[in-house]
Amino acid sequence: MATLSVCQPQLGGFSFENCKRNAVLEAEVTKLGCNIPSARKTGTTICGVVFKDGIVLGADTRATEGMIVADKNCSKIHYISPNIYCCGAGTAADTEMTTQIISSNLELHSLSTSRLPRVATANRMLKQMLFRYQGHIGAALVLGGVDCNGPHLYSIYPHGSTDKLPYVTMGSGSLAAMAVFEDRYKQDMEEEDAKRLVRDAIAAGIFNDLGSGSNIDLCVITKGRVDYLRPHDMANKKGVRLIRPVYAYKQGTTGVLTKSVIKLDLEVVEETVQTMDTS
Amino acid sequence: MPLSQLKDSVPVTGMGPQVGAYGVQDTLRSGFSSVKNELLPSHALELSEKNFQLNQDKINFSNLRNIQGLHAPLKLQMEYRAARQIQRLPFLQSSHLALDTLKGNDESISFEDILNDPAQSEMMGEPHVMVEYKLGMM
Numbered sequence: 001m002a003t004l005s006v007c008q009p010q011l012g013g014f015s016f017e018n019c020k021r022n023a024v025l026e027a028e029v030t031k032l033g034c035n036i037p038s039a040r041k042t043g044t045t046i047c048g049v050v051f052k053d054g055i056v057l058g059a060d061t062r063a064t065e066g067m068i069v070a071d072k073n074c075s076k077i078h079y080i081s082p083n084i085y086c087c088g089a090g091t092a093a094d095t096e097m098t099t100q101i102i103s104s105n106l107e108l109h110s111l112s113t114s115r116l117p118r119v120a121t122a123n124r125m126l127k128q129m130l131f132r133y134q135g136h137i138g139a140a141l142v143l144g145g146v147d148c149n150g151p152h153l154y155s156i157y158p159h160g161s162t163d164k165l166p167y168v169t170m171g172s173g174s175l176a177a178m179a180v181f182e183d184r185y186k187q188d189m190e191e192e193d194a195k196r197l198v199r200d201a202i203a204a205g206i207f208n209d210l211g212s213g214s215n216i217d218l219c220v221i222t223k224g225r226v227d228y229l230r231p232h233d234m235a236n237k238k239g240v241r242l243i244r245p246v247y248a249y250k251q252g253t254t255g256v257l258t259k260s261v262i263k264l265d266l267e268v269v270e271e272t273v274q275t276m277d278t279s
Numbered sequence: 280m281p282l283s284q285l286k287d288s289v290p291v292t293g294m295g296p297q298v299g300a301y302g303v304q305d306t307l308r309s310g311f312s313s314v315k316n317e318l319l320p321s322h323a324l325e326l327s328e329k330n331f332q333l334n335q336d337k338i339n340f341s342n343l344r345n346i347q348g349l350h351a352p353l354k355l356q357m358e359y360r361a362a363r364q365i366q367r368l369p370f371l372q373s374s375h376l377a378l379d380t381l382k383g384n385d386e387s388i389s390f391e392d393i394l395n396d397p398a399q400s401e402m403m404g405e406p407h408v409m410v411e412y413k414l415g416m417m
Contacts, residue, residue, distance in 0.1 A: 009369050009370070009397065009404060009409070010395070010397040010400045010402070010404075011391070011395075011397065012390075012391040012392060012393075012394060012395045012396055012397055013328065013389075013390045013391040013394055013395060014324070014328055014390060014394060014395070015394075015395050016320075016321050016322045016324070016325040016328075019321035019322040019325070020321040023321075097393075101388060101389065101390070101393070104388045105387050105388055105389075108386045108387060108388070109386065109387075112386055129389075132327075132331070133324060134323065134324060134327070136323070136324060
């Protein structure tokens with residue numbers, strides 16, 4: 001807290017005041033053998049594919065914190081504008097804040113140009129912001145949408161590089177999903193085929209990668225229509241727990257060998273009446 | 280075609296000993312000195328973020344000079360200088376409306392608007408010190 005800051009007015013944005021303190025704390029803690037808490041990552045499978053009339057985006061729904069599942073049903077397909085959606089992998093908070101900031105900026109931009117925003121605009125804004133922070137913002141995104149020039153699909157890496165492709169996958173399960181895409185992708189698919197392909201790609205990620213799991217969310221974007229299917233498919237269903245557990249066995253579970261009834265004769269020995277004091 | 284002014288002219292502000300009036304460490308105003316604190320930035324992005332707006336402006340003016348001639352950036356800088364003077368005293372919150380409109384910041388949202396809002400800061404500036412600093416009397 002240098003006194004110089006008292007002379008100049010405060011600025012907004014990221015503050016690096018505590019970085020040195022944090023580095024010292026981390027060194028002390030590792031000396032003692034503990035770990036500092038880690039950020040929640042989404043360790044994910046996300047993917048997208050361009051079909052005849054538009055885009056299908058798919059994502060799993062598991063968020064992990066180290067070796068623990070932090071959120072069994074988190075939503076990884078974020079809204080950017082009515083015709084553009086974005087899937088996010090990496091640090092959960094980073095993807096959330098980044099997509100929200102870009103969504104606000106696109107809204108302001110579209111109000112000032114009075115046009116439907118283009119996917120290339122969102123891509124350019126994202127890549128400039130991520131490059132500015134040199135990869136410290138851990139957000140790997142799959143951006144897809146339909147605008148006046150047709151359907152577009154981009155993949156954006158945390159350091160700011162982007163790719164424009166007909167099918168993309170990101171996240172820890174991206175290799176499993178890409179294997180499915182490479183095998184079965186065709187140009188100009190129908191909507192149902194595209195949905196089935198994306199569902200199978202995400203399922204491959206869910207079953208073969210520890211960081212992905214739970215349900216499959218899909219988002220189908222065409223000109224003038226968006227279908228946000230959450231959940232589209234529950235790949236890992238938890239067992240149903242009985243509300244009142246029934247531990248009694250049915251009659252006839254155990255076979256009866258013999259049956260004998262002995263009548264007990266009871267006789268009355270003593271009879272007393274005690275009055276209760278109810279005053 | 281003169282090369283843009285950018286090449287040798289990005290000073291690394293902010294890192295370096297805080298010298299006072301006589302060329303010595305000014306302990307009263309900037310606290311105790313420590314070589315480690317001043318030589319290295321505490322985070323890789325610290326310097327880049329501190330100078331980001333300045334560098335962007337330099338790049339933009341440089342491009343404008345190369346494309347449209349010397350008059351264009353001169354006129355814009357004159358307008359910025361005029362707009363920058365429309366503000367309250369330094370320890371009060373000023374809206375910088377004219378400056379924001381000129382720079383185009385009124386149509387975008389970034390981390391400067393969301394994180395560390397100066398209006399919500401816990402430290403208040405010392406009014407006398409801040410005005411003296413601004414007037415160059417300190």
